[in-house]
Amino acid sequence: MIDLRSDTVTRPSAGMLEFMMKASVGDMVFGEDPAVNELEEMAADLFGMDAALYCPSGTMTNQIAIKAHTRPGDEVICSRMAHIYQFEGGGVAFNSGASVALIDSDNGTFTAEVVEQHINNPEDWHKAYTRLVEVENTVNRGAGACWDFDELKRIRELCDSRSLGYHLDGARLFNAMAADGRKPAEYGALFDSISICLSKGLGAPVGSVLIADREIIRQGARIRKVFGGAMRQAGYIAAAGIYALRNNVTRLTDDHRNAAALAAALKECSLTEKIHYGGTNIVIFTLKPPATAAGFLETIKSYGILALKTGERSIRMVTHLDVNDEQIKDACDILATL
């Protein structure tokens, strides 16, 4: 099977498993797990930020950051497409008692001017306190769209002038950096907190890291405990993250080249209507009526290809380190002739 449903379907490689088995571990809650400590230091150093927290999932790192930045009743500005709003089970409200001000756009990116329009006047009793601006890079539901770095800087300046926190959901930040050529420290200098996923394109079986300033990490460690994310000999899985950061970053451009090939093949396909491709590892496309996503998925499954339904007529394909160039070539040949 050529599994293009998600970059989360990857299995740890033999080299990664071997490295995991050799991890030196201890009780993470006592601060005594060498592999967890190494991963957290590695991530903080890489981004030039104070400290980091290893967590089981990207949902947890995002939700910890939101809780550390806000108080109940506050408001978070984010895209309507944002993972924190669409795909974290209503966690912004559930965990933090916060509301959201949603920005509409084609690909989940937006400008500082639009953010400014969504900031409430703190003197107005009717309005929630706006406390945090959240952006996602790349944008999952924006077909892997990558932010314009200068716009991210303008939003930083706005956050500074209005005393707002600035959080980056960087589940696929390494994909963004593979596309925009920016360095982790450049992102680290812009944001108060960054969440990165090790279990997506980087190929680890589990894990995300929240990287931030010392105060957010101090509060975050307590919140991680409350959320049930304080693990014990987690070094075995943290080691997978160390291995991923060392070995699986530079190859992300292969995934981007493969996704571009899929996008081109889908343009040739007679059943597709609109192809959205943000230049990284995600392609989202719609089908011409009467074709349906369910029918299309069944057809491609019979050819050994799996993809994900994202709407009645829309489908997502994601490339990753467990689909090779040959499989992509096969998939392209099939898709172009459907």
Ligand SMILES: *Cc1c(COP(=O)(O)O)cnc(C)c1O
């Ligand atoms: C996958 C993902 C996350 C985190 O998901 P988990 O499954 O909880 O690790 C966060 N944000 C985005 C944009 C994602 O794609």
